[in-house]
Amino acid sequence: MVFGSVAAIGAGLAAIGAGIGIGQIGKGAVEGIARQPEAANDIRANMIVAAAFVEAVALFAVVVAFLGTK
């Protein structure tokens, strides 16, 4: 028997989504920098902001999962 909270599954699913999202952002940024190395700084700044948005959505899910365990 496996015991535990269903909330953990939710948090895991959210992590998958965020992983795909941040992976896509990283891919795009690296490709962009490879094509235009002189724009690396601008691309990096935008990448971080975009990654923060994606991460935030995942963390919303984690917070909900956190509240769900109580």
Next chain:
Amino acid sequence: MMQQSYKLLLTAAFSLFLILFSGVSFANDTTLNKAEEHIVSGKSENKEEFNVTETILEHIGDDHSWHLWGHTTIHLPVIIYSDKGLEFFSSKNLVDEHHQPVVYAGKYNYKLFENKLKVVKVDGTLDEELTKKTWDFSITKNVASLLITVFILLFVFLRVGAAYKKRGVTSAPKGLQSFMEPIILFVRDEVAIPTIGHKYAKYMPFLLTIFFLILLNNFLGLIPFFPGGANVSGNIAFTMTLAVCVFIVVNLSGNKSYWQHIFWMPGMHWSMKLFLAPIELIGVFVKPISLMIRLFANITAGHVLVLSLICLIFIFKTVYASAIAVPFAVFISLIELLVAFLQAFIFTMLTGMYIGMATEEHHHTGDHDPHYNEA
């Protein structure tokens, strides 16, 4: 070939990591079940079962006392306002020598429930109605930590400010000044100017305050002992206060075209305008709420991660577990250093963007054609 073996090694390490963690979750379950069994059978055992969730929640929560080392604890003052007036006493009265909560008889009878001060009746049970009527203004651990941050910030910036007054802005910076100048210029050149534009100077004090307050609180939260240790920026009340400040500043500086874009989007068919108005109005509130949750969740998640790695030692009940737990905890702590800076940056950046959106000048004069692709 080299790369392939490297890949294999990575895969092996990752699988080991997974196995380790699945093991943890099972260990966790069994302790929980045992604890439940004890409650069901009504057995009272002196040896307490280790409860991971409880331990972690206690460590990231607020507290009325601040543990320093060993048996040394700072008992912070408790300030309560109720219908019987203001009350002021040390939180030492709320715990006995074994750190168990006891009833303190003030104007009402007070007792701690999960580190929250509540009113109890004469027979020791919780009095919900009176608890709702009392206001707890205590200097808790978080408040004390925030006060320390305020003093550090005042000390640093008053000195830096005085140095600029004395030497002027054109001469080379010295000492503390030369440490702060690149960070201040970073906020100006990377955050304020790209997001707000030529009106940036008016908002620089606000952005700098937000940036340094969050940054310092994040860093102090990562220190496991005295001056740090309080989870201030992982407290939703703290992030909510910041978000409310952002909400007020953004909406007070909003110009005519900002409000027009919310309530009557230009360049759209009237039916679309009616459809968009409520969505845009919700957006006004969602922006600060997302700021609030982002900071809170990021910092809390980091703390939970470090604490659960340290908890591994207590779950396995062997000191050898620290061989794995401590390096991982150090590794996560290093990542958290990056996150601490990143979250301060993101919060300031988004605040700047929201202010930028609110103060942007649109030139719609003579342009009545629909332009649907406008952001």
